[in-house]
Amino acid sequence: MSAAIPAAELEALRCPVCNARCRPDPVCSRCGVDQGPWRAVLVKAWELRTEGWRVLLGGDASRAAELAKQSLRLHGTGSARALGWVAAATISPAPSDGA
Numbered sequence: 802m803s804a805a806i807p808a809a810e811l812e813a814l815r816c817p818v819c820n821a822r823c824r825p826d827p828v829c830s831r832c833g834v835d836q837g838p839w840r841a842v843l844v845k846a847w848e849l850r851t852e853g854w855r856v857l858l859g860g861d862a863s864r865a866a867e868l869a870k871q872s873l874r875l876h877g878t879g880s881a882r883a884l885g886w887v888a889a890a891t892i893s894p895a896p897s898d899g900a
Contacts, residue, residue, distance in 0.1 A: 817836075845875055850869070862892045866888035869882075
């Protein structure tokens with residue numbers, strides 16, 4: 802993995818098998834499930850959101866909206882939804898033809 806789940810987000814997560822609070826160790830302390838693959842998906846979603854906010858600040862709202870969609874497909878978070886809303890609101894509407 803190229804990045805780790807930020808501590809604040811990790812503390813809010815629960816094991817998808819037994820609902821125990823996630824700890825830094827990728828093996829659940831309660832049920833023993835390997836959360837590594839699941840966490841890799843969460844990290845990818847986090848990376849997509851982070852990149853989305855970065856490109857939005859750089860002025861590319863269309864790309865930010867696409868990154869928000871990709872992130873939401875992996876992990877539906879409030880941050881990804883907010884990124885999508887802000888990006889969509891920032892995209893300029895197509896000019897009308899006056900008809």
